[in-house]
Amino acid sequence: xxxxxxxxxxxxxxxxxxxxxxxxxxxxxxxxxxxxxxxxxxxxxxxxxxxxxxxxxxxxxxxxxxxxxxxxxxxxxxxxxxxxxxxxxxxxxxxxxxxxxxxxxxxxxxxxxxxxxxxxxxxxxxxxxxxxxxxxxxxxxxxxxxxxxxxxxxxxxxxxxxxxxxxxxxxxxxxxxxxxxxxxxxxxxxxxxxxxxxxxxxxxxxxxxxxxxxxxxxxxxxxxxxxxxxxxxxxxxxxxxxxxxxxxxxxxxxxxxxxxxxxxxxxxxxxxxxxxxxxxxxxxxxxxxxxxxxxxxxxxxxxxxxxxxxxxxxxxxxxxxxxxxxxxxxxxxxxxxxxxxxxxxxxxxxxxxxxxxxxxxxxxxxxxxxxxxxxxxxxxxxxxxxxxxxxxxxxxxxxxxxxxxxxxxxxxxxxxxxxxxxxxxxx
Amino acid sequence: xxxxxxxxxxxxxxxxxxxxxxxxxxxxxxxxxxxxxxxxxxxxxxxxxxxxxxxxxxxxxxxxxxxxxxxxxxxxxxxxxxxxxxxxxxxxxxxxxxxxxxxxxxxxxxxxxxxxxxxxxxxxxxxxxxxxxxxxxxxxxxxxxxxxxxxxxxxxxxxxxxxxxxxxxxxxxxxxxxxxxxxxxxxxxxxxxxxxxxxxxxxxxxxxxxxxxxxxxxxxxxxxxxxxxxxxxxxxxxxxxxxxxxxxxxxxxxxxxxxxxxxxxxxxxxxxxxxxxxxxxxxxxxxxxxxxxxxxxxxxxxxxxxxxxxxxxxxxxxxxxxxxxxxxxxxxxxxxxxxxxxxxxxxxxxxxxxxxxxxxxxxxxxxxxxxxxxxxxxxxxxxxxxxxxxxxxxxxxxxxxxxxxxxxxxxxxxxxxxxxxx
Numbered sequence: 001x002x003x004x005x006x007x008x009x010x011x012x013x014x015x016x017x018x019x020x021x022x023x024x025x026x027x028x029x030x031x032x033x034x035x036x037x038x039x040x041x042x043x044x045x046x047x048x049x050x051x052x053x054x055x056x057x058x059x060x061x062x063x064x065x066x067x068x069x070x071x072x073x074x075x076x077x078x079x080x081x082x083x084x085x086x087x088x089x090x091x092x093x094x095x096x097x098x099x100x101x102x103x104x105x106x107x108x109x110x111x112x113x114x115x116x117x118x119x120x121x122x123x124x125x126x127x128x129x130x131x132x133x134x135x136x137x138x139x140x141x142x143x144x145x146x147x148x149x150x151x152x153x154x155x156x157x158x159x160x161x162x163x164x165x166x167x168x169x170x171x172x173x174x175x176x177x178x179x180x181x182x183x184x185x186x187x188x189x190x191x192x193x194x195x196x197x198x199x200x201x202x203x204x205x206x207x208x209x210x211x212x213x214x215x216x217x218x219x220x221x222x223x224x225x226x227x228x229x230x231x232x233x234x235x236x237x238x239x240x241x242x243x244x245x246x247x248x249x250x251x252x253x254x255x256x257x258x259x260x261x262x263x264x265x266x267x268x269x270x271x272x273x274x275x276x277x278x279x280x281x282x283x284x285x286x287x288x289x290x291x292x293x294x295x296x297x298x299x300x301x302x303x304x305x306x307x308x309x310x311x312x313x314x315x316x317x318x319x320x321x322x323x324x325x326x327x328x329x330x331x332x333x334x335x336x337x338x339x340x341x342x343x344x345x346x347x348x349x350x351x352x353x354x355x356x357x358x359x360x361x362x363x364x365x366x367x368x369x370x371x372x373x374x375x376x377x378x379x380x381x382x383x384x385x386x387x388x389x390x391x392x393x394x395x396x397x398x399x400x401x402x403x404x405x406x407x408x409x410x411x412x413x414x415x416x417x418x419x420x421x422x423x424x425x426x427x
Numbered sequence: 428x429x430x431x432x433x434x435x436x437x438x439x440x441x442x443x444x445x446x447x448x449x450x451x452x453x454x455x456x457x458x459x460x461x462x463x464x465x466x467x468x469x470x471x472x473x474x475x476x477x478x479x480x481x482x483x484x485x486x487x488x489x490x491x492x493x494x495x496x497x498x499x500x501x502x503x504x505x506x507x508x509x510x511x512x513x514x515x516x517x518x519x520x521x522x523x524x525x526x527x528x529x530x531x532x533x534x535x536x537x538x539x540x541x542x543x544x545x546x547x548x549x550x551x552x553x554x555x556x557x558x559x560x561x562x563x564x565x566x567x568x569x570x571x572x573x574x575x576x577x578x579x580x581x582x583x584x585x586x587x588x589x590x591x592x593x594x595x596x597x598x599x600x601x602x603x604x605x606x607x608x609x610x611x612x613x614x615x616x617x618x619x620x621x622x623x624x625x626x627x628x629x630x631x632x633x634x635x636x637x638x639x640x641x642x643x644x645x646x647x648x649x650x651x652x653x654x655x656x657x658x659x660x661x662x663x664x665x666x667x668x669x670x671x672x673x674x675x676x677x678x679x680x681x682x683x684x685x686x687x688x689x690x691x692x693x694x695x696x697x698x699x700x701x702x703x704x705x706x707x708x709x710x711x712x713x714x715x716x717x718x719x720x721x722x723x724x725x726x727x728x729x730x731x732x733x734x735x736x737x738x739x740x741x742x743x744x745x746x747x748x749x750x751x752x753x754x755x756x757x758x759x760x761x762x763x764x765x766x767x768x769x770x771x772x773x774x775x776x777x778x779x780x781x782x783x784x785x786x787x788x789x790x791x792x793x794x795x796x797x798x799x800x801x802x803x804x805x806x807x808x809x810x811x812x813x814x815x816x817x818x819x820x821x822x823x824x825x826x827x828x829x830x831x832x833x834x835x836x837x838x839x840x841x842x843x844x845x846x847x848x849x
Contacts, residue, residue: 032709032710034709034726257712259714259715271707272707279474279695279697280694280696281697283460283461283696283723284460284461284711284723284726285711285723286723287721288720289721291719291720292718295714295715296713297710297713298710298711300725300726303692312710
């Protein structure tokens with residue numbers, strides 16, 4: 001019987017997300033008020049009726065393990081179904097981490113083989129999209145492919161140096177592939193979703209183990225296979241964001257807003273694990289008599305007495321009277337005290353902004369806006385549990401490390417682009 | 428000391444809640460946006476760390492059974508814990524519908540006996556309150572009572588709604604009257620009892636067992652007066668019996684304002700997030716034109732219109748230009764563009780057409796069919812009713828479950844009732 005097993009790559013930190021990936025792996029970064037990034041991959045697999053999933057973990061997996069748990073939100077708990085976290089492990093011949101994505105899958109071949117899949121689907125756990133993989137599987141079987149890679153046509157001239165690009169003939173056969181070329185010959189970018197014939201995958205991973213150096217699927221196994229195996233492309237036309245920088249992570253969050261959001265949480269059937277604080281379930285969001293709230297998403301247990309617009313408030317966030325939150329993303333349990341203003345900022349869990357403090361500011365091209373770090377798009381990021389003292393000004397594109405408390409602050413003004421590190425070091 | 432066994436009375440039809448109990452029992456009526464009324468009692472039991480719960484259910488129990496499920500949301504799953512739904516059942520000795528609260532407990536001896544309880548805590552599943560039963564239990568044990576009844580102070584004019592209690596200075600109960608017109612005491616029974624096991628068995632045997640009555644308040648408690656040690660336990664917090672539509676509405680409004688004493692944000696109330704899948708709903712979404720004040724918004728809601736003093740359950744949509752004030756809207760209700768809803772309790776899945784005006788709030792012409800619901804001007808709309816666009820609905824109107832466009836012919840006047848068949 002044909003059966004697809006999925007491997008979700010969820011091990012990487014991805015330094016570009018700065019303070020957000022200090023406490024957790026990127027796939028476990030909160031998103032959209034009540035989700036984590038991995039929910040998009042998991043929900044796409046659930047929607048595609050793929051019932052056996054391995055999740056490869058490496059960097060700080062605690063949040064990921066709690067969140068994935070037994071897989072109940074994605075109906076992966078039951079007979080013949082299941083999700084398993086696959087951390088690196090010690091072996092007789094010694095200890096080493098996963099060298100790359102190919103190595104990570106290779107080291108877990110025993111898990112894959114035990115379930116005897118006919119195909120193995122390997123996807124990234126940190127991309128935002130909603131996909132039904134069934135048509136990919138169908139095409140894969142019809143074309144008798146060894147590998148089917150999902151590609152997306154990018155606007156001409158974009159993505160240079162970021163993605164792998166495929167050359168595809170009119171039968172969708174991949175005839176050429178380049179990883180992160182400076183001048184790609186096509187605009188078809190690989191979305192790092194690969195469907196392999198199991199036997200062929202095992203064979204190529206064995207070879208890669210002997211001859212590879214980077215041990216990455218994308219720059220060793222895939223280019224190798226394009227030369228000698230039946231490799232096909234499957235075009236994907238929907239929304240996809242790989243949230244590889246603070247700017248694109250912020251944009252993906254804002255893509256949840258507006259009249260017809262490009263991220264369709266309901267249509268994609270995106271599911272998540274319901275968070276708890278203490279024993280109780282959080283009550284519905286409460287908006288008080290003098291508040292104002294427009295163009296925003298509100299999670300459970302949110303309490304608003306101030307003004308909110310264009311923002312995403314995760315469960316348990318509290319906005320006191322006179323406080324303003326504009327175009328920002330606030331993770332669980334943030335507290336914005338009286339009279340404070342937060343604009344174009346990402347606040348990790350449990351951040352407290354003191355009274356009358358100012359955090360972030362308008363976009364560069366707006367009057368008064370400025371930006372020194374282009375990848376961050378001027379967005380200020382405040383790490384988990386950090387506290388901004390009352391009256392402090394934190395300009396655009398700043399990064400505050402997790403757990404910075406009032407006494408760590410060197411002054412009451414942090415200039416645009418500054419990083420406030422552990423112990424109050426300004427970089 | 429063994430923890431008391433809990434018997435939760437959840438059988439009530441609650442007819443004074445009108446069409447809200449057309450398809451479910453009173454304890455499973457949605458409440459406060461994402462809860463059901465019974466969640467309050469179940470959460471109190473959980474917080475008191477009590478382990479065994481029997482839920483006595485008789486009236487349309489399906490929704491209640493789905494909601495309670497295995498009891499996992501309230502931590503009732505484990506080797507030495509559990510919750511059992513106890514519907515009426517036939518046996519060779521007793522075989523009948525529950526004839527009253529005491530009869531229901533009496534018929535559940537088969538559930539209670541194997542657990543060998545030392546004490547039984549008897550609760551109602553249809554009250555909104557936050558109480559630590561452990562204080563009452565230790566009170567009961569310290570005072571060596573046979574029965575302890577939780578009491579609270581009520582206004583003089585409300586004595587006819589409660590079982591009223593007279594005590595001596597030590598809190599020993601000397602007199603008990605069920606719903607007296609006048610009483611020179613202010614202590615009312617909250618319908619929460621702790622019984623010593625043997626006292627319960629004897630008392631039920633002497634009342635239910637001999638056909639002398641089936642109700643705790645009317646028969647069992649008076650029977651024990653003077654013979655057993657009946658004590659009171661004072662409770663001073665927020666407590667409501669959401670018995671009528673107006674009290675149901677008021678209690679929901681209290682959820683919006685913590686100053687009311689109903690501090691749902693602090694009570695750690697648990698609910699079954701899988702029941703109808705509120706867990707899988709996205710966060711509530713407010714559009715650019717939304718104007719929202721004094722409101723509770725649940726997951727999956729989409730608001731583009733204006734709201735004030737409104738409680739929204741999951742998946743409610745309020746379209747652009749619509750205005751909703753003083754209302755409780757349950758799961759999946761859709762308020763069309765430009766519609767006006769004022770003073771209403773709207774059950775699940777109701778569709779209110781574009782530009783329709785629901786003009787509740789004037790308590791002038793009474794609704795004869797639903798008089799006992801105490802509508803107080805509110806408009807009550809039953810499950811899945813579909814109201815056409817451009818309709819005008821007056822106050823004290825009840826629209827029954829399943830009514831659709833064909834059920835209406837022109838303006839719905841104050842005090843009238845619209846049935847599904849018309």
